[in-house]
Amino acid sequence: MRLYDTWSRSLVELPEPPGPVRMYFCGPTVYARAHIGNARPFVVGMWLRAWLRANGYDAELVHNITDINDKIYDAAPGASAELAARATQWYLDDTGDLGLGMPDHLPRATDSVPAIVAFIEELIAHGHAYESGGDVYFSVASHPEYGRLSGQRPDQVEQGEEPTALKRDPRDFALWKTNKPATEDTWWDSPWGRGRPGWHIECSVMAEQIYGPAFEIHGGGLDLVFPHHENEVAQSHALGHPFAQIWAHNGMLRFTGEKMSKSTGNVATIRDALEQWGSETILVFFLTASWRKPIDYSEETMRQAAARRDTLRNAFTLEPAPVEEERWRAFVVTLDDDFDTPAALAVLHEWATVGQLELLRRGLAIFGLESLAEREEAPPEVRDLAERRARARTERDFETSDRLRDELGALGWEMRDEPGGGYMLVRRA
């Protein structure tokens, strides 16, 4: 299997099974309900893990929770820890309801502070960082490789608006920030006084705490390439750690519906999407685009995803054809080639058309969509209505028949007539 790697800007072949393939995908900063775009790295990470495991890999996924951050302080003055805890639970609930299971590890920044302090001390000892007024900064000039991941030219980087008096070089970034009592109600002790870690160092440390200094895949949104991942790789490489072999960056989700825009802050949360469309439609939606490309979230694109979901589910009401195991190969080819889910989806549709239901079920299961293969048993009152309608039809009392069909519809059930008076009851999503 090969995957596109941002570092080398090329497709990189994964080692042969069983690997291992250790993956670290950047998770959310917990200060509010995560929006649907935040679900993409989670979904991609979980799908990759499932696919790798199905192919005999020893695959593992770490997804971190950033629970120390300015946004959290801003959102809940005086109660930031409580908000972070609550928002962490929201995220776990929301992603859990996607039905993909959970990553192997969900480390919190707040649990890693001693390790972060130790990592920073080592950077200082090696001359890659310096203390300044209670803050500690990474010295970009000490690391000539800086900028390689993102391709940014340090001399062209736009300067931030923050006063940089404490930095030796405006490009330097914070590893540790001294506590500001007026706005920050959490802090940790360190050799440089009370403070808190910077964002980038949290991820370097959490990844290495679990995997050690080298692992296979580091994932996250394309918007994190610079500065977040550039800084992570600088911190770890500066200490001679190999860190990630492959950098996998997922494309951004765009809100293109009329009612939504990120600038107005009016965006759908994962919870909103779950309530409006359900997990199956969300997963099919993510399947329709390559993981590296942008994907548009709108009423129209979601409606289409829902229609696709129905098409796939309807396949299971048909007579299955004898399993042709060799057809599985077509699916493997698509996913082993940079995890091309749109192509894989086309294969699933092909199987649906020709009645390869066992393969279809197995393929859907990779993406957490095995529920599409399940038929829900109708409750007694629904079966009773259906029987009455069947009788009315037999007696050619179509007025009663149509009325009963409407009643079934109101209960969320669809009655599909078959030749010879038989019928099938199908749950409408």
Added chain:
RNA sequence: GGCGCCUUGGCCGAGUGGUUAGGCAGCGGCCUGCAAAGCCGUUUACAGCGGUUCGACUCCGCUAGGCGCCUCCA
């Protein structure tokens, strides 16, 4: 100003130097009491302009439009 990405038929989205994925929607038909589901058929696609080539949607250049990032947005 810098780094990078994208532009395929009504919509979404693969793909290849010459044989045109897939889905949704639309239209016609079969089936049905009528539907639904399914099946069959169907709708002059590759932003524009140059160049390379026997031949480009596919390679190169330019233009236009869109998007991401530029120190704490997945």
